[in-house]
Amino acid sequence: MRAIILLFVLTISLYCADGDHLVVGNVADRVVLADHATAEYNAFPFMKRVKYYFFSSPDNKKIQGIQVLDNLHSKASVNITAGGVGHSFVNLRMKSERGKGLSYDIGIYVSPDFQ
Numbered sequence: 001m002r003a004i005i006l007l008f009v010l011t012i013s014l015y016c017a018d019g020d021h022l023v024v025g026n027v028a029d030r031v032v033l034a035d036h037a038t039a040e041y042n043a044f045p046f047m048k049r050v051k052y053y054f055f056s057s058p059d060n061k062k063i064q065g066i067q068v069l070d071n072l073h074s075k076a077s078v079n080i081t082a083g084g085v086g087h088s089f090v091n092l093r094m095k096s097e098r099g100k101g102l103s104y105d106i107g108i109y110v111s112p113d114f115q
């Protein structure tokens with residue numbers, strides 16, 4: 001059952017990788033923002049810029065949702081390379097369009113304490 005859920009989440013994240021944004025899991029209902037970060041890189045001629053983001057829950061809470069928004073609405077892409085929804089950590093890999101900068105708004109959501 002766990003494996004099926006993981007596969008499902010993985011499939012969704014691969015589908016979302018085509019667009020500007022990556023939104024998986026629950027990011028609205030009864031969850032709290034555990035981390036909010038911005039990943040930015042200046043443009044570099046003819047180069048794709050690659051940036052990594054890592055989150056690890058300090059109190060070992062499971063991640064409920066992940067929202068990564070492309071501020072530039074470019075052809076940049078973002079993938080989960082490790083962890084994710086259902087884990088207490090996540091690794092994101094972001095890649096800009098060739099010759100373009102990178103600007104992603106990252107939100108990591110976990111269960112509230114009272115659950």
Ligand SMILES: *[C@@H]1O[C@H](CO)[C@@H](O)[C@H](O)[C@H]1NC(C)=O
Pocket residue numbers: 017077078079093094095
């Ligand atoms: C994310 O995965 C897709 C499909 O495997 C790939 O085309 C894309 O380059 C990857 N993006 C990053 C930032 O790793």
